[in-house]
Amino acid sequence: MTNQLTLNNFFSNN
């Protein structure tokens, strides 16, 4: 089973 991560896991809101 694979999980799709989101970009919010890596990039921060400015």
Next chain:
Amino acid sequence: MLEARLPAASILKKIVESIKDLVSQANFDCSESGISFQAMDESNIALSSFLLRADGFDPYRCDRKLSLGIRFATLSKILKCAGNDDVVVIRYADDTDILSLVFEAPDNNRISEFDIKLLDISSEYLSIPEQEPECKVKMSSAEFSRICRDLITIGSSVVIDATKSGVKFSSTGDDGSGSILIKQSASVDGDGKAAPQTTVEMSEPVSLELSLKYLNNFTKAAPLSEYVVMNMTNDSPLMLQFDVSDIGYIRYFLAPQIKD
């Protein structure tokens, strides 16, 4: 105010076509240095961005920072009214909610003008860490498109394994599996013509699992550039870059998938 004259409508048409299925509306940010854009898809899995530098336009005038909210479906429809070789003039007058697009045919006998209503969009900007990728692959954009198109017939995701010898794309689905290995290649083909080259620069071998649905969406930018550059770091988002001739680029970021 903004006035930007782009020598060929085809560039803007291709850019909009390669973003409109990922993002429905977003701000075009205009400044002295050029026009840029950044937006995530609704599920926050993919981020699309582009930059068109001021020197790619002739002339280019923008005397203050502007955020122009655009609905891509509208822009796409209007750009279909421009010939590929038409000159496009983009105009915005301060304190209005209208963006004007003027298309001038090469023989100058046909000039069309369209106005688009701008939207008030509050956008969130993500700060993307500047880091040297563990692996950087440059390959033919047509080859990359073909691989993504072929592998989605097998499965919904692809594992990209990059090593010094080349890049392997593998997919597994309910009915079987498939893989395509692209080796580092020379720059000249059998006829002595320059052929698209695959190069791999790396500090670490990288393996990333990514959604093929998104990658296939990104390949809509392939007509802009002969090459695509993939920046990859283990357990980090993939960055794909297509250059827009020598005036800018389209970049896509895609969050990876991880095993439970």
